[in-house]
Amino acid sequence: MRRLSHYLRALEGFDRNGGGTVSSEELASKGHTTAAQVRKDLSHFGSFGKRGLGYGVSELVDRLRAILGVDRAWRVVLVGAGRIGSALFEYPDFKARGYDCVAVLDSDPHKIGAKWGNTTIRDTAELEAVVVREQIDLVVLAVPAVAAQEVTDRAVRAGIKGILNFAPVRLKVPAQVPVEDVNLVMELEALSFRITRGGASE
Amino acid sequence: MRRLSHYLRALEGFDRNGGGTVSSEELASKGHTTAAQVRKDLSHFGSFGKRGLGYGVSELVDRLRAILGVDRAWRVVLVGAGRIGSALFEYPDFKARGYDCVAVLDSDPHKIGAKWGNTTIRDTAELEAVVVREQIDLVVLAVPAVAAQEVTDRAVRAGIKGILNFAPVRLKVPAQVPVEDVNLVMELEALSFRITRGGASE
DNA sequence: CTACATTTGTGAAGAATTTCACAAGCAGCC
DNA sequence: GGCTGCTTGTGAAATTCTTCACAAATGTAG
Numbered sequence: 001m002r003r004l005s006h007y008l009r010a011l012e013g014f015d016r017n018g019g020g021t022v023s024s025e026e027l028a029s030k031g032h033t034t035a036a037q038v039r040k041d042l043s044h045f046g047s048f049g050k051r052g053l054g055y056g057v058s059e060l061v062d063r064l065r066a067i068l069g070v071d072r073a074w075r076v077v078l079v080g081a082g083r084i085g086s087a088l089f090e091y092p093d094f095k096a097r098g099y100d101c102v103a104v105l106d107s108d109p110h111k112i113g114a115k116w117g118n119t120t121i122r123d124t125a126e127l128e129a130v131v132v133r134e135q136i137d138l139v140v141l142a143v144p145a146v147a148a149q150e151v152t153d154r155a156v157r158a159g160i161k162g163i164l165n166f167a168p169v170r171l172k173v174p175a176q177v178p179v180e181d182v183n184l185v186m187e188l189e190a191l192s193f194r195i196t197r198g199g200a201s202e
Numbered sequence: 203m204r205r206l207s208h209y210l211r212a213l214e215g216f217d218r219n220g221g222g223t224v225s226s227e228e229l230a231s232k233g234h235t236t237a238a239q240v241r242k243d244l245s246h247f248g249s250f251g252k253r254g255l256g257y258g259v260s261e262l263v264d265r266l267r268a269i270l271g272v273d274r275a276w277r278v279v280l281v282g283a284g285r286i287g288s289a290l291f292e293y294p295d296f297k298a299r300g301y302d303c304v305a306v307l308d309s310d311p312h313k314i315g316a317k318w319g320n321t322t323i324r325d326t327a328e329l330e331a332v333v334v335r336e337q338i339d340l341v342v343l344a345v346p347a348v349a350a351q352e353v354t355d356r357a358v359r360a361g362i363k364g365i366l367n368f369a370p371v372r373l374k375v376p377a378q379v380p381v382e383d384v385n386l387v388m389e390l391e392a393l394s395f396r397i398t399r400g401g402a403s404e
Numbered sequence: 405c406t407a408c409a410t411t412t413g414t415g416a417a418g419a420a421t422t423t424c425a426c427a428a429g430c431a432g433c434c
Numbered sequence: 435g436g437c438t439g440c441t442t443g444t445g446a447a448a449t450t451c452t453t454c455a456c457a458a459a460t461g462t463a464g
Contacts, residue, residue: 053410053460070391087284087285093370162393178397182384187382189271195363249442252430256442
């Protein structure tokens with residue numbers, strides 16, 4: 001459920017403002033749904049929250065963190081040191097959420113050896129070694145479409161746990177390895193689609 | 203429907219390989235769905251495709267382009283010339299799909315006046331003027347979260363048609379103005395969520 | 405201790421989406 | 435023309451997701 005992330009984001013706003021508890025109503029007005037939806041979503045994972053009061057903010061934050069798996073550190077390797085890779089590497093919320101980009105790889109000889117902060121860009125050929133030695137959990141794929149499947153196959157064989165894919169291709173992976181796709185062009189197309197039909201339906 | 207974009211992407215692969223027609227079966231195997239789904243989706247927009255044969259590739263491409271609104275040029279202004287903005291500006295598929303980034307704005311005096319290719323970065327203060335004078339359709343928002351709502355309000359007042367938002371906030375907009383959100387942290391959370399529960403359900 | 409004002413958790417109704425199943429249409433071949 | 439082999443378009447069934455409505459729980463005030 002993608003909405004859980006939204007709840008977590010909204011809760012952090014509340015937390016800073018000192019409040020001790022939130023009602024499902026308040027959470028819904030932020031977020032983008034109804035109170036009933038919020039309750040259904042949360043109840044699906046157990047039943048915290050006190051009747052008559054609402055949910056304890058800090059308790060709920062902890063629960064959501066655990067559910068989303070943000071209560072631990074994830075070790076990430078970035079493959080592809082192009083523009084997108086660079087932007088991701090610098091993304092501040094990245095590390096703040098426990099996603100640690102411990103290595104950067106690229107296959108361009110001009111880039112290998114360069115340093116980003118104090119991380120040295122290494123050869124993509126070292127992928128398997130890096131995954132194993134650095135105990136990598138996640139791969140962020142920011143390579144051209146043609147290279148994406150090959151890197152994926154190798155990462156999967158090396159025992160990666162999940163992939164965030166920026167290449168505009170549908171990756172073939174075994175069912176145990178989750179993939180999340182980010183496709184900027186598709187977002188723009190969704191936008192122009194909604195503009196051309198009068199679709200005011202977000 | 204987000205799947206239409208996938209069909210279009212898949213079709214372009216077929217087109218190059220010379221084939222004259224595709225069946226819903228073939229489209230489904232690429233893409234990520236079933237043949238029945240493909241047919242339902244397409245029939246919703248009219249009934250092209252010949253029984254017994256399948257869909258004419260080039261005809262279907264044209265139809266999908268029209269439905270998604272990619273058969274025209276969209277004039278885009280990029281607000282926020284940071285890492286993400288830079289990555290988007292350079293993104294090659296961008297222009298290839300008819301999304302023309304005709305202006306770049308930023309509020310940092312150090313960046314204003316700099317040139318990216320032959321586009322000069324201008325002051326965000328000029329937003330309204332740029333939107334009107336350059337006949338902008340879409341805003342790509344790549345500014346920090348705190349600035350996002352203000353830029354949005356001004357863009358909306360200036361008559362923008364849609365927003366692609368990279369800031370991690372829920373923008374408030376009138377119902378006629380569609381917004382698409384891209385939130386990298388949420389994608390990573392979705393990934394770790396699916397890893398921690400055995401959720402092999404893409 | 406009892407009445408009251410809240411707000412959760414949840415079964416049941418309702419809506420939307422996906423899958424199934426099959427009649428109808430088209431091309432090729434005899 | 436009349437089969438035959440495919441493939442679309444689509445009503446109906448099945449499934450999933452959302453909303454509704456209300457009993458059960460909890461703190462408060464009298």
